[in-house]
Structures are given as structure tokens and as C-alpha cells.
Amino acid sequence: MALVGMVAACGTLPRVGPNKKEIYAGSVQKSGDAFVVSVNDRVTRATAVQPALGFTDKFKNAGQLGSDTIRPGDTLGITIWENVDDGLLVTEGANAAALEEVQVDGSGFIFIPYAGRIKASGNSPEAVRRIITAKLEDQTPDPQVEVRRLAGDGSTVSLIGAVGAQGVYPIERPTRTLSAMLSRAGGVVIEPEVAQVTVIRGNERSQVWFQDIFKNPEFDIALRGGDRILVEQDSRAFTALGATGAQARVPFESPTLSAVEAIAQVGGLSPSLADPTGVFIMRNEPAEIANIVLGRNDLQGAQRMVYVLDLTQPNGMFMARDFSVRDDDTIYVTEAPFAQWSRVISAMTGTLGAIGSVTSAGDTFSDLGL
Numbered sequence: 001m002a003l004v005g006m007v008a009a010c011g012t013l014p015r016v017g018p019n020k021k022e023i024y025a026g027s028v029q030k031s032g033d034a035f036v037v038s039v040n041d042r043v044t045r046a047t048a049v050q051p052a053l054g055f056t057d058k059f060k061n062a063g064q065l066g067s068d069t070i071r072p073g074d075t076l077g078i079t080i081w082e083n084v085d086d087g088l089l090v091t092e093g094a095n096a097a098a099l100e101e102v103q104v105d106g107s108g109f110i111f112i113p114y115a116g117r118i119k120a121s122g123n124s125p126e127a128v129r130r131i132i133t134a135k136l137e138d139q140t141p142d143p144q145v146e147v148r149r150l151a152g153d154g155s156t157v158s159l160i161g162a163v164g165a166q167g168v169y170p171i172e173r174p175t176r177t178l179s180a181m182l183s184r185a186g187g188v189v190i191e192p193e194v195a196q197v198t199v200i201r202g203n204e205r206s207q208v209w210f211q212d213i214f215k216n217p218e219f220d221i222a223l224r225g226g227d228r229i230l231v232e233q234d235s236r237a238f239t240a241l242g243a244t245g246a247q248a249r250v251p252f253e254s255p256t257l258s259a260v261e262a263i264a265q266v267g268g269l270s271p272s273l274a275d276p277t278g279v280f281i282m283r284n285e286p287a288e289i290a291n292i293v294l295g296r297n298d299l300q301g302a303q304r305m306v307y308v309l310d311l312t313q314p315n316g317m318f319m320a321r322d323f324s325v326r327d328d329d330t331i332y333v334t335e336a337p338f339a340q341w342s343r344v345i346s347a348m349t350g351t352l353g354a355i356g357s358v359t360s361a362g363d364t365f366s367d368l369g370l
Contacts, residue, residue, distance in 0.1 A: 016242050020278045020334050023306065034282075034304040037293060043307065044322045046292040047285075050256055051236075051327075055206045055219055059199065064176045064222040068124040071155050071225060076102045076110060076120065076128070080136070081144040088114045088140050101150065114139055125149050155225035159185040162195065162231045171223055179213050179220045181229065193254050194234040201227050209255055236327035240266040243274035243333045252327075259309060259320040262331055269311075269333055276311040278334030283307075283326060 026032035037043060070076070078099040082090045089097035102110050108121025110128075115135035120128050125147040136143040155171040164186015175181045178199065182188065188195045188210055195210035201224060210231070213219045236252045245267015253265065259281060263269065269276060283305055285293070290303040309320050325331070 016247075016273070016335055017332060018334070019337075020275070023278075023280060023332075023334070027306070034306050035290070035294060036306045036308060038308045038310070039319050039323050041319075041322075043293055044319065044324075046289060047307070047326075048322075048324045049289065049326070050324060053196065053207050053209050054212070054216075055199070055208055055221055056204075058204065059201070059206050059221045060218050062222050062224065068126075068149060070104060070108075070120045070123055070125065070128065070149055072104050072106050072108050072121050074104045074120075074155070075150040076104065076125070077148040077150050078102055078112065078132070079146040080132070082140050083142045083144075084140060088136070157181060157223055157225070157227040157229060159229045159231070161229075162188055162190045162233060164189055171225060175223075177220050177222055178229070181223055182213075182231070188231050190231075190233050191253075194252060196232055196234055198230040198232070199227055200230070211255075238262055238325050238327070238329040238331060241330065241332045243270040243335050244268070244331070245270060257325045259323045259325055259331070260317065262325045262329075263320070263333075266331075273335050275334045275336040276316075279309040279311060279320070280332045280334070281307040281309070281323070281325065282330040282332065283328065 024030070024036055026034050027036040028034065029036075079096055080089050080099070081096045082088065087097075091097070099112070102112075104110055104120050108119060109117050110120045111117050112132055112135070115132050118128065118131050118135070123131075129145045129147040132145045132147070133143055136145070156168050157171060158168045159181065160166050163182065167185070169175065169181060169184055171181075175184045178197070182197070192210050196207055197210050197213065198205055198207045199221065208219050234252055234255070237249050238252070238257075239249045240262070241247050244263065248266065250262070250265050254261075259279070263279070269279075284302040285305040287299045287301055287303060290305060291297050291299050293305070307323065309323065310316050311320060313319075
């Protein structure tokens with residue numbers, strides 16, 4: 001008893017954090033500032049709120065660009081054949097005049113000798129061919145014209161972030177949709193489960209999970225010139241403390257995360273320390289959700305909520321499997337009372353060992369006459 005008193009007098013023994021009694025002492029029912037709530041099916045449904053990502057209707061309803069439509073900034077390749085020896089454009093000894101890399105100006109026009117300034121933007125190569133032919137046929141007999149649309153900066157998108165090759169890419173026939181353009185840039189270089197894709201178009205932006213692009217065809221949106229595509233990893237994380245396999249801030253590994261999955265990510269409960277009746281999930285809950293959970297309507301502003309999971313109950317594991325963990329949650333597992341008692345015993349036996357060592361040393365010094 002004297003040794004127990006000495007251990008107690010030395011102050012609180014080392015431990016991982018507060019016990020269940022101390023957490024409950026901070027509840028509103030005991031003049032604290034946090035609501036402590038046991039998790040049940042109703043609480044699970046009320047708190048099952050996850051960030052909904054998806055493109056807006058304006059992004060989804062945009063039709064695909066015509067792959068042959070010419071736009072300001074595009075580059076055209078034009079070849080003209082003339083059926084005379086001394087033509088307007090064809091030099092002596094040649095049968096065709098090649099005008100390579102004719103740039104469409106900002107107003108959408110190109111200039112062709114003897115044909116003049118021609119509106120190219122908004123037309124297809126075939127339409128431009130007909131216009132040039134009509135302009136030249138009054139000056140040279142039966143001109144033959146070929147117009148090719150080359151890759152230019154008229155319809156390009158920029159890809160940055162976690163893609164294989166960041167850069168500026170033209171919108172061409174194979175790359176008119178989001179998934180095709182991501183493939184053109186080498187795909188994503190992070191885990192697909194946590195990859196988020198943001199498309200910025202002018203002053204508007206919209207975000208989607210990478211995997212949803214393939215699950216929902218409507219999210220494989222048509223691209224527009226000037227689109228900016230950002231691929232980044234999900235930034236959400238939770239903190240695990242107490243009697244778990246590891247104490248750390250842990251990033252989410254999937255779009256949704258249950259309490260069971262979160263605990264598994266940190267190595268599960270410590271078999272020698274954890275109290276499975278004291279798994280606490282702490283968060284600042286929006287007032288609208290807190291009111292539903294508590295069955296009231298007078299709360300305003302974010303509320304401190306402590307959700308309690310008892311894994312020893314018949315349906316405790318099911319509750320933990322269904323309860324959703326959210327960004328910035330803190331998961332804390334209390335120690336079993338036995339663990340604290342083991343520390344008391346260790347402290348007592350350590351004290352006895354120290355006393356025995358001092359006694360033995362005293363006897364040795366006495367025998368030596370010191």
C-alpha cells in the first residue's frame with residue numbers, strides 16, 4: 001500500500017491520452033462544450049455527408065467541337081495546281097505551288113496571293129478550298145486546290161499537375177474529349193482512387209473524381225480551346241491518436257472512408273492497449289447536421305461533436321463500417337483500464353527493484369569498510 005501511495009504521489013502515469021471518463025466529463029450534459037453521441041443507424045444516416053464532385057450542366061451539355069473547324073490561331077497547309085505552263089502561283093518547271101503553314105490571324109482570315117483575304121475561321125478545310133478555287137478560277141483555268149488543317153494554337157488546352165507530361169496540347173480529332181486528352185498527356189501518375197480532375201473554362205470551374213469519368217460517360221466532357229485541366233491528389237485527411245497501430249495524420253485512400261477502414265489504415269486497434277468500447281470520432285459538425293443528430297433546431301454555427309463507437313456491441317462493427325469519416329476528423333481510441341493498471345504494477349516492481357539495488361550496494365560498501 002505504501003508503494004502504491006508513492007506511485008500515486010509521483011503524479012499521473014504515462015498514457016496515450018484521456019480516458020473515457022475524462023472525455024465524457026467534457027460533454028454538454030456535464031457543463032462542457034462538446035456533444036457526446038453514441039452512434040446508431042439514425043446518426044449514421046444523418047452524418048453520411050460526402051463531397052459531391054461532378055461537372056455542371058454547362059460543362060456536360062457542351063457539344064464536341066468539329067474536328068475540321070478552323071479557328072483563329074490555326075495553321076493551314078495549302079497546295080494549288082494550275083493547268084497552264086505559265087501560272088499565277090506555280091513557278092516554271094513545277095506543277096504545283098505549296099503554301100505551307102499559313103497562319104489564321106486573330107480575326108480569322110488568311111491571305112492567298114491573287115485570291116486576296118479569305119475568311120477561314122468557322123469554316124472547314126473543304127469550304128476554304130471552294131472559296132480559294134472560286135477566287136482563282138477567273139484568273140487561271142481549272143485550278144486545283146488542297147487545304148489541310150494542321151495542329152496550331154487555335155484550339156489548345158493546357159494540362160498541369162499529376163499527369164505524365166504537362167504541357168499545351170491541340171484539340172484534334174482523337175483528343176476532343178477529356179479522357180482522350182488525359183491519355184494524350186500520359187494519363188495520371190497518382191493512384192486513380194484519389195485523383196481529382198478540375199477543368200477551368202473562362203471564369204468557371206468544375207471538378208470530378210478521375211474514376212467517375214469512366215463510370216459516368218456524361219463526365220467525359222467535350223473540350224474547348226483555352227480549357228485548363230488540373231489533376232491533383234485528394235487533399236482530405238484524418239488524424240488517428242490513442243491506442244491504435246500508429247498515431248499520424250492519414251490521407252484518404254478512396255472517395256469515401258468508413259470508421260473501420262480508417263482504423264485499418266493505421267494498423268487497427270492496439271491488442272495490448274486498446275479499449276474497443278471507447279472509439280471516439282471528433283469533428284466540428286455544421287449546425288444543420290448537428291440539429292438532426294441531436295433532434296433539435298436551435299443550434300447555430302459549427303458544433304463540437306464526439307461520436308462514440310462501441311465495437312463490442314452485437315452490431316458495433318456494422319455501425320463502424322457504416323459510419324463515414326470526413327475531412328479533418330480526429331479518431332481517438334482510449335486505453336483499456338488493464339493497461340493503466342499494468343503501468344502501476346510496472347512502476348511498483350520497478351520501485352522495488354531500485355530499493356533492492358540500493359540495499360545491495362549498501363551491504364557491499366559496508367563489507368569493504370567504506
